[in-house]
Amino acid sequence: MSRVYNFSAGPSMLPYEVLKKAASELLEYGSSGQSVMEMSHRSKEYKAIIDDAEATLREIMNIPDNYTVLFLQGGASTQFAMIPLNLMTKNKKADYIITGQWAKKACKEGARYGAVRAVASSEDETFSYIPKGFEKKLDPEADYVHICMNNTIYGTKWHEIPDTGDVPLVADISSCILSEPIDVSKFGVLYAGAQKNVAPAGLTIVIIRNDLIGNAMEITPTMLNYETHSSNGSMFNTPPTYNIYIAGLVFHWIKEIGGLEAIGEINKKKAKLLYDFLDSSKLFKGTVKKEDRSLMNVPFVTGNEELDAKFVKESSMAGFINLKGHRSVGGMRASIYNAMPIEGVEALVEFMKKFEEENLNV
Numbered sequence: 001m002s003r004v005y006n007f008s009a010g011p012s013m014l015p016y017e018v019l020k021k022a023a024s025e026l027l028e029y030g031s032s033g034q035s036v037m038e039m040s041h042r043s044k045e046y047k048a049i050i051d052d053a054e055a056t057l058r059e060i061m062n063i064p065d066n067y068t069v070l071f072l073q074g075g076a077s078t079q080f081a082m083i084p085l086n087l088m089t090k091n092k093k094a095d096y097i098i099t100g101q102w103a104k105k106a107c108k109e110g111a112r113y114g115a116v117r118a119v120a121s122s123e124d125e126t127f128s129y130i131p132k133g134f135e136k137k138l139d140p141e142a143d144y145v146h147i148c149m150n151n152t153i154y155g156t157k158w159h160e161i162p163d164t165g166d167v168p169l170v171a172d173i174s175s176c177i178l179s180e181p182i183d184v185s186k187f188g189v190l191y192a193g194a195q196k197n198v199a200p201a202g203l204t205i206v207i208i209r210n211d212l213i214g215n216a217m218e219i220t221p222t223m224l225n226y227e228t229h230s231s232n233g234s235m236f237n238t239p240p241t242y243n244i245y246i247a248g249l250v251f252h253w254i255k256e257i258g259g260l261e262a263i264g265e266i267n268k269k270k271a272k273l274l275y276d277f278l279d280s281s282k283l284f285k286g287t288v289k290k291e292d293r294s295l296m297n298v299p300f301v302t303g304n305e306e307l308d309a310k311f312v313k314e315s316s317m318a319g320f321i322n323l324k325g326h327r328s329v330g331g332m333r334a335s336i337y338n339a340m341p342i343e344g345v346e347a348l349v350e351f352m353k354k355f356e357e358e359n360l361n362v
């Protein structure tokens, strides 16, 4: 078997060690006589798995006690509705910062439930930067401020958390969860689809400050009410049991590497390799303002669409797959999540150097 380097934005690579461990336990977990997939979610074996996953996540993210961790379904996209349904209930208004397609979608969904303002946007420059200096425009009476922490499609990241005063800050961290340390106490809600940095698609992680639970709008469907899930330990209905098990293995994998500090250093090193090359290349260039660059998603172009297409094709044949940029922006994008080994980035840079030599003057 030869595994490719998969630069997909999501679903994406999982750590090889995790896949191996899961494979070894696929037919029988411990001495349970069954696969985790077949277990009752109410069984004592499964209870140990979900409890351990939560405890390990709390440990590596340093999640304060006054926050609840929820393992849900529906993807990050369902949170676009759950956030307003549960939080936009006091003054019925919220502020959104528009930094890309996901933030835009979240804002559009929020507008179905109350008075939503797009306070700042970087759409004027194809979302190639993070807006700054908008804090004074924020409404102190808003029920929350929403940001998308890492913009998967455009490759930007909030390196500084905006100060929203007493207004709870809500962040979509789908594509940067567990990529580096984060101060959970600065946020009201953090949420993430698992398929980028945590587990197979189908699991959504929500980390929510306890005082924000229990105030949902009257119209809120039972399944979209955070309280339903918090008061039932994420087991109001059947949770995505196998995904939570894989997530637990990934949390342990991170812990063994040395936690988020260590993972963050590795991710910085990986991203630097690629950005340094892009900055020195005569053919390729990055598309994002330097200070706002993402550690996880690195978009780049040659400036020539035909050459971009050639690069995508040849890189794929060489075992570097899914380097095509998002359909809305074109060019290329290398997503280098936690599970992408540094060797994968080194090999990609070598391949890009070779491609540059062969194609610079043609």
Ligand SMILES: *Cc1c(COP(=O)(O)O)cnc(C)c1O
Pocket (backbone or CB within 6 Å): 010, 074, 075, 076, 077, 078, 102, 148, 150, 151, 152, 172, 173, 174, 175, 193, 194, 196
């Ligand atoms: C992938 C992604 C989403 C969408 O996630 P789903 O789980 O597919 O709904 C939302 N926000 C960000 C930042 C993403 O990267």
